[in-house]
Amino acid sequence: MTIDSGVDTLLAKYQGRGREALLPVLWDVQGAFGSISPEHVHRISHLLRVPEADIFGVIGFYSLFHDEPTGRRIVRVCTDPTCALAGADEVLHELCERLDIREGQMTLDGEYTVEHSPCLGLCDFAPAALASARGEADVALPNVSLNRLLDEWNGDYFQPAGDRSSVLLKPTLKDAPEMLVEYGDYQSLRRAIQDVRPETVIAEVEASGLIGRGGAAFPTGLKWKFTRGAPSDIKYVVCNADESEPGTFKDRVLMEHRPHLLLEGIALAAYAVGTDKAIVFIRGEYPKATAILAAAIQEAEAAGLLGDAIMGSDFALDIELRRGAGAYICGEETALFEAVEGKRGFPRMKPPYPTTFGLFGQPTAVNNVETLCAVPSIIDRGPDWFKGIGTDGSAGPKLVSVSGHVGQPGVYEIEPGITLRHFLDQVCGGVIGELQAVLMGGAAGTFLKPEDIDVRLTFEDLRAVGSTFGSGAIMVFNQTTDLRDVLKRLGRFFQHESCGKCFPCQLGTQRQVEILERLDAPNAGDAERLMDIGLTMTEASICGLGHTAGIAVMSAIEKFPELFQANGIQHG
């Protein structure tokens, strides 16, 4: 069998690389050929010296890679809760009907493959889709309809975010992204390199009270201190841009609006921990943010703000963009490392922790996009200024992503301490209709009822009422929403995204969705089954995905027990 010589040309640039190049190679082959064939795998195996079985296993792990032929155009419509409220199921159904295929199939003429997708992080432009045309860059499509999916694809969207008091967001942006000329030439990094020792940068970040914005809320300065202090000549900074929590899109907006803010934050982190190598791992569903970041890195390197001898100093930094391929689990930091290393994205056992044994086994500081974006202003204005915003336990400005039944879905920068009620009524345009429930913290978060929304939006207040800030997602459902349908979609999400490594999560997410699918006519004892599943996943799973995969369901059992009874109220 001969293969299009294109593949050799395509792979030539990877000569001499090893397994770590596997995901980039698979992306190139997938992009050019629409799928990855046994012959491709054979070539890649020799090129990177990775067993063919391992490559096959990696392809099967990531949803955006295919080992079966696909259509010249692939359309993936998001069917998670927010897009479902906006009619995603209907759009998907109409598209399949028009093309005369079932979901997951390819048209006879080989032109289209249609699939559903987990949350694409475009909840402010629901319903959304991710589209791929053979040989072209992927496009994230906002506000899709049947016609928009069949016409020439248009991935243009922009919504201003922030207000006069914003630090992270910039309301004056008329069109994304902010270029270097508007952003400025990395003044905080300049100050750090010229006047401040790395230890002092860490001390300032520690003193600011900044805690991680990705969901785990770990003190950022402490993480950097551990990484800097770890005994190794090779260290890494990794920016976790694998934002995939349903209802969460703040990191996407930050990257699309303010790429240089993130790059300067990464540079400060690298300077602080002492490394010249940083990697941004960005989810494969974010093609626009990926292109914007790539262009910003080039712009900054050309201006001498990144690369060798930054600002004439002996500090150098190479920032590499790595694209995920459809796996929520890779937002878990150790699974992310595995993905960068060219493996299936399985979370590792901890300890050892990333600060001593991270990417390629080296000390690694891994931080969320929003966390890193907070750093330049801390260095610029000082830790006291940062600490002065918000509360003692939740210092600094915080982004939230709000979606569902509100007047203006989008990303908002809030001062922690305002109540959820104030936020809903006064900030994001009010609840449309009568509030039924808020899912706070994303798919791994908890439900709040209308009487619960006087809670203050801080890490500590939300924790005290058994909820979580999580990734900052706020999904709002009015009285027309079928909460059972929402629960089914959450169940499907976790069933689809469990990596399958540990038994509690692999089996628990499956058993959970089986029960949720029959929620309209539940069996006796289903609520108890769900509690046993949820508690077992929470207490016995390996990683954060498993620990939280039953949280929303268990909170629904507590807040809306009638949903789990055979004669419960039927909605919609």
Added chain:
Amino acid sequence: MVSNMAEDSIKLSLDGEDIEVARGATLLDAAEQAGIDIPVICYHEATSPNGLCRICVVDVDGGRVLQPACVAECQADSKVETRNERVERSRRTILEMLNASVNLAEAPEIQEMIADYAADEARFPDANLREHTLIDDNPFYIRDYEQCVLCWRCVQVCAEDAQFTFALTLKNRGHDTSVATAFDISMTESPCVFCGQCVGVCPTGALKPKVQWGLEQGWGADEMRQKTRRGRKRNPEKTDGE
């Protein structure tokens, strides 16, 4: 214990008993030393522990999450309960969920655990059993993945834990995961060297020697000889084109 151990040993409480163990010992080591039985499924002394079946979880200091005894190291002055209500709930629920996905008929050790933890074998009605067709593609062993619990041992011994053959991988993700060759090619087309180590470490009936399987099927001597020697190339010239 004698006091000269102090430098290299630590003390902890295990099910109410104070014990002293070597520094670096796992909780499973400690339990063994104390004569306490902790069930394991994926753990095998010949393979790298991945702590993935979680049947060995124990309660350390009433922490937020339970700890896998096979990999978690003993912490000085900790208080460990190897079998309390939380531990039992997790073990029982894992067994009930596993039984709903996998045919455990030929996994006697797991059957014992099901009895010990009073796991209800019908706890999850209408669950999706993982369905696989039995694979009989070589003269040496059969693969019946309906009996596979995904302990990973076979994949591990085929790779860096023993043979470095890399014939096996994990296919798909989550509950849909299965052990497979690249693109599901037959074992004879794969790099498999038929070392048999995968069969040796399988804790269920998922991997079974062909002869054993044949005996179960009631094969006679002639049939057995024929079916377990197919494909052998005693004289390569003559078998060409087969």
